[in-house]
Amino acid sequence: MTSPELGISTVERETGLSKDTLRMWERRYGFPQPLRNRHGERVYPPEQVGKLRLISRLIDRGLRPRELAGATLEELMARVTATEGAPEPLGAAADNTLLLETTLDLLAAYDAAGLQSHLSRTLQRLGLLRFILEFVAPMNVQVGAAWARGALAVSQEHLYCEQMQHQLRQGIGTIYPGARAPSVLLTTLPGEDHQLGVLMAHACLALEGVRCVSLGIRTPIGDIASAAHRHGVEVVGLSFSKAFRLKTALAMLGDLRAQLPPSVEIWAGGSLWARPSHLPGEIRFISRLELIPHEIAEFCRRRRTAPSSPA
Amino acid sequence: MTSPELGISTVERETGLSKDTLRMWERRYGFPQPLRNRHGERVYPPEQVGKLRLISRLIDRGLRPRELAGATLEELMARVTATEGAPEPLGAAADNTLLLETTLDLLAAYDAAGLQSHLSRTLQRLGLLRFILEFVAPMNVQVGAAWARGALAVSQEHLYCEQMQHQLRQGIGTIYPGARAPSVLLTTLPGEDHQLGVLMAHACLALEGVRCVSLGIRTPIGDIASAAHRHGVEVVGLSFSKAFRLKTALAMLGDLRAQLPPSVEIWAGGSLWARPSHLPGEIRFISRLELIPHEIAEFCRRRRTAPSSPA
DNA sequence: ACGTATAATTGTCCAGGACAGACTATTCCC
DNA sequence: GGGAATAGTCTGTCCTGGACAATTATACGT
Incomplete structure (x- = not known):
């Protein structure tokens, strides 16, 4: 029988906060305040993990941990609904x-x-x-x-x-494969498990007649780069769910950008990019699936203007 | 432009070895031996990262890091081919x-x-x-x-x-859903990413007219148990790839067995069970897909003999 | 041969210190 | 007053070096 308390590794996985960060918050802000097992290791009660999850989400929205650490559960929930908007109207659709x-x-x-x-x-x-x-x-x-x-x-x-x-x-x-426009390599980065984003993008692209190669999920960055070369694609498409850490995503995208030749574009989509923030210009962010046809058209226009001539 | 050297975080991502492990290997075995940037942080040359990737794979195969750390690239490659034994006859099929x-x-x-x-x-x-x-x-x-x-x-x-x-x-x-024989809940345990096993089993079961509910992969044990109850299934089917740790598998299966009512059977399949070993009798191990129809027949026979009468 | 005690191996955790990069507030100059 | 430059604060990540539980290998006695 497993006890309901969680070790620091589990909490890292559940919340996306690194072990270092968890320990640092405890040192600086006094929260979280895990118990210790007989061996002196941190053991987090479930309610603290839930609170951490909330805080983690709020920090992705740009709030600072200092104030959040001292907040009660109610305050956090209020903050979430405040930043995230109404509790999902459902009538919008x-x-x-x-x-x-x-x-x-x-x-x-x-x-x-x-x-x-x-x-x-x-x-x-x-x-x-x-x-x-x-x-x-x-x-x-x-x-x-x-x-x-x-x-x-x-x-x-x-x-x-x-x-x-x-x-x-x-x-x-049921879509007969096309061969138009850019050819796209689709996948997600390590740590991103959400497959639906990739599949939705795949469908939207295929419906435009674009040649798609999907690698499923969680492809290491180096392998994405080499696969892009071997498959001869013009675009690498990546999907990010809302749960993915913004900073991590940008860091990894930077790494990937450095490993790909300039002639290969990176398109990043998914709910992570729905809200506005400072994004690097060397990567194309596609905030909504509806924009895919437009993005394809833009791509074609760019290629017409500046035909493939790498320095 | 990023230099070709990689920071410890990147190496963690690329190799799957934790920062702690990387530092510990360096301390104990003298490998890897990263350079340091002007700020004293570890900086790994690409060739060391490649070697680490190989070592990481060999460790999954059961080898120990102590000897692997000192090996040359050639020795590692040789070890890789050696652990797999013959390069698969291929004529058998x-x-x-x-x-x-x-x-x-x-x-x-x-x-x-x-x-x-x-x-x-x-x-x-x-x-x-x-x-x-x-x-x-x-x-x-x-x-x-x-x-x-x-x-x-x-x-x-x-x-x-x-x-x-x-x-x-x-x-x-394309299979019209049936409602015969046992109803089966299909998934894999946490840590098992291989989806093809579940899909093959799903197909074989569906072809026998069995009602299948698939949860995809990596369902926590507690959630499997509660889902089995809520879906009212008679069997929980789990797939295990060869890469899964045997001991871990048996421990988790024991946990799951304890959380399920005795009336719900556990069927464990996949290449992990191909080689013979001491297996507990309270779980049905299915070493080959061909045995699924037989297993279904056995199930029906058991139920006829001892009709559902839980205490 | 087989089970058990002992030893080596290995990954993860801990504490506490340091510092770069991002962000904020203040000052200073035009 | 507006805007740039400066100093100050905040935050996450990396560092060192120590400890130990869990696993795996070896020695030993029956």
Whole structure:
């Protein structure tokens, strides 16, 4: 039987805060204040881990740890809703509110077969593009929000991702491969497990007739660079979920940029880039899936203007 | 422009070895021996990082770092080929040798489109069941062996898994869901990333008309137990790749067994169980995919003999 | 041969110190 | 007063060197 308390390694994984940072906060701000096991090692109660998760999210939004460390759980929640906006209106998605609600209900009921059927029918009814833009994307936000406030178990989130992935692949499989515009290598960086982002991008790109090569998730940076060369692609596309640490992402993107020849562009997409911030110009950030066609057009324009002539 | 040398954080990402481990190896074995930047921080030359990557892989195979740290690059390469034993006869798979060779060739050529097409045609030609038993399973062995001896880059292995996954899901998607025999919850334990095993099992089970609920990979044990209850399944099916630690697997399976009601069976499959060893009897180990129909029949027989009567 | 006690190996944790880079506030000059 | 330059604060990451639990190998007795 495992005790509910977590070691520092587990907390690092759960919160995304490095061991060094956890120890430093304890030293400087007095929070977190883990217990110690008989061996003198830090042991974090679950409620502190939850608080850390919240703080971690707020810091990504630009807040400072000093003040957050002393805040109560209620204050943090208030801060989250304040920075993150309303608790997900759900009415924003035009006419698809019912579809979203039905999905959440099926998930809540652990109705795997019903969910499968519902997703499949929705895909066929809307068509792949509208399925993604009007259903999957807002649905991901809903599921993420439900997960963040503890309304969804791990297994329910897994079930959702698995079945949605299945539908997206069904959709992608029916697209006859094109050979237009830029050829794109798709994957995520190490630490980013969320596959749906890659699949949605894959579908949107394939629907534009673009040649896509997907490497799945978590490809080391060096391997991305060499694969880009071997596959002869013009663009490396990366997906980042909201959970990914902004600083880490920028650092790794910088590394990758340095390892790729200048002729290969980097396109970074995903909910991480939804809110504005100072971003380097050598990488193209695509905040919404709707912008993909525009981005492709821009690419073609750039290439026409300045034909491939590396210094 | 970043210099070709890498900081300790980058090396941690690239090799999967923690900062602590890197420093400890340096202290104990004198390798790696990074340079220092003007600020006294470790700076690793690329060749040392490559060596570290090799060592890291060999340690996964069960070798000890003490001896590996002092070895030359050549010795390490030799060790890699040695640990895998013979370079996989390849002739064992009856008439499908050509199919396997073609796949390896396409992978070696980084021909994503050709691979996609080849896999798709093979699936349609053989049919889903023979595709899995006669092609995917031996192919996985080949890819695993090629990867172990360094003949395959990370990105090639990713490409293979991604595209094979795509085909398997295409196949599964065409099966009309059944409701026979035991209902099965499918997933892998935390630490096991290999998705193909789950998908192959899913397909084989679905082809027998069994109701399957897949949670994808890496579901925490507690969540598996609660999900099994909420989904009302009679069997929890888990897949284990050869890379998974045997002891870890058995310990986790014991935990899971304790958390599940006795009426729910555990079926453990995957290449980890291919070689014989002392296995607990409270869990059913399925060493080959071919045995799944037999296992289903056995299940039905057991249930007929002792109808569901939990205390 | 087999099980057990002992020794070596190995990864992770700890404490406390240092410092670069980012951000903030203040000063100073035009 | 506006804007640039300066000093000051905040924060994360890296450093050293020590400790120990868990695993794995070796020696030993029966």
